[in-house]
Amino acid sequence: MNNFKVFFFIFLFFGLFSVQTGFAENEDRVVARGKDFVMTQDFVRAIENYYAKQGHYTRWEFLVDASLRVKLFANEELSIISAQLPDDMEYGPDYASRMVKLSEDYIFRLISAHPVDDRTVLSYYRSYPEKFLENGQSPRTPFQVTRIDEPLDPDKIAPLSDELAGLIRLRIGANNRREIVNEELERLKEKYGVEIVK
Amino acid sequence: MIRDFVKDMNRKIYLKSLYKKSILILMAVIFPVLISGCARFAHLPEKDAPVAQLDFVYLSPEIEEWPDKKLRNTFSDYWYKRFTGKPSEEIFNVEAPHFQEMVNFSRYDAYLNNFPKGEILRIEIAYFIPVTEYLYEIPMTIVFQGPRGQEQKMSVRDRWVMVEEQWYHVLRDPLAFPKIG
Numbered sequence: 001m002n003n004f005k006v007f008f009f010i011f012l013f014f015g016l017f018s019v020q021t022g023f024a025e026n027e028d029r030v031v032a033r034g035k036d037f038v039m040t041q042d043f044v045r046a047i048e049n050y051y052a053k054q055g056h057y058t059r060w061e062f063l064v065d066a067s068l069r070v071k072l073f074a075n076e077e078l079s080i081i082s083a084q085l086p087d088d089m090e091y092g093p094d095y096a097s098r099m100v101k102l103s104e105d106y107i108f109r110l111i112s113a114h115p116v117d118d119r120t121v122l123s124y125y126r127s128y129p130e131k132f133l134e135n136g137q138s139p140r141t142p143f144q145v146t147r148i149d150e151p152l153d154p155d156k157i158a159p160l161s162d163e164l165a166g167l168i169r170l171r172i173g174a175n176n177r178r179e180i181v182n183e184e185l186e187r188l189k190e191k192y193g194v195e196i197v198k
Numbered sequence: 199m200i201r202d203f204v205k206d207m208n209r210k211i212y213l214k215s216l217y218k219k220s221i222l223i224l225m226a227v228i229f230p231v232l233i234s235g236c237a238r239f240a241h242l243p244e245k246d247a248p249v250a251q252l253d254f255v256y257l258s259p260e261i262e263e264w265p266d267k268k269l270r271n272t273f274s275d276y277w278y279k280r281f282t283g284k285p286s287e288e289i290f291n292v293e294a295p296h297f298q299e300m301v302n303f304s305r306y307d308a309y310l311n312n313f314p315k316g317e318i319l320r321i322e323i324a325y326f327i328p329v330t331e332y333l334y335e336i337p338m339t340i341v342f343q344g345p346r347g348q349e350q351k352m353s354v355r356d357r358w359v360m361v362e363e364q365w366y367h368v369l370r371d372p373l374a375f376p377k378i379g
Contacts, residue, residue: 120298123294129330129333
């Protein structure tokens with residue numbers, strides 16, 4: 001009988017312990033926090049599922065970084081367009097795709113605003129005239145250096161209009177995307193005092 | 199007698215002081231001219247700076263001379279330094295302005311470190327193609343002495359662009375810099 005009691009209490013202890021641990025695991029753990037900023041594990045999982053559907057898998061640390069970027073950039077975009085997502089919106093696929101789209105809009109905004117001076121634009125325009133032929137035929141194919149064996153007819157090259165200059169600026173900015181994004185991410189982390197919770 | 203002596207002395211002192219004054223005046227005039235002359239040399243335009251002398255071989259009989267002397271000088275200096283590998287900052291500054299904006303220097307420096315080094319024996323130029331008013335394409339072969347003394351060849355379809363009266367190299371390497379251009 002005594003043995004039975006002992007076993008009963010042991011089972012009871014382990015049972016309660018596992019139930020408590022289970023609750024703890026189900027809690028939405030905070031992954032990163034700062035001033036007026038909290039990112040939870042559920043948010044990271046939502047972003048993970050979003051990218052997994054597109055076939056992208058990565059380590060947890062990289063996922064946290066990517067999620068942090070999405071959340072911070074999306075928040076900035078929301079504040080610029082004076083909008084907000086519903087508080088009770090669940091961390092489902094719609095939410096994740098909305099946040100990723102907002103963060104991409106913010107990155108586009110950054111790239112568009114990235115200063116590229118006229119000299120740089122002129123340099124790009126003059127260096128690759130074959131890209132600006134008005135008949136639209138660029139002989140360039142990936143991993144191949146373009147050959148031009150004859151002088152091009154200047155009348156067939158599109159003039160450097162403001163619109164074309166804008167496109168060249170975007171092209172150059174997009175190439176510097178990684179640097180622009182990293183710089184802005186560091187700025188926002190500092191602004192909100194964001195720290196990863198270990 | 200004494201009066202004559204004093205007069206003579208006064209005249210000598212006067213002449214001596216006049217001589218000193220004239221030297222001072224002359225120095226005051228010459229010194230600024232010298233300084234400004236030196237300042238002019240201190241800001242020598244690139245075309246007057248010493249240029250690496252490379253041996254060019256023109257493969258086409260139609261080629262008689264370079265389309266622009268400034269292009270020849272910048273071209274020679276650039277390729278000489280490319281095969282020396284240093285100073286990489288100076289080589290980077292000859293790359294087209296858009297390239298300098300799109301590629302960070304440390305990546306370019308690493309690229310230069312992996313570029314062949316050696317003494318250029320000659321550059322065989324096929325022809326100069328004036329693609330536009332501001333752009334030349336130069337198919338060429340660089341013959342250089344490799345690290346073990348052997349003769350090596352590298353064929354390049356070089357491009358040079360003029361931006362704000364200055365020639366720049368258009369680096370096109372689809373393997374090292376696939377997103378440029």
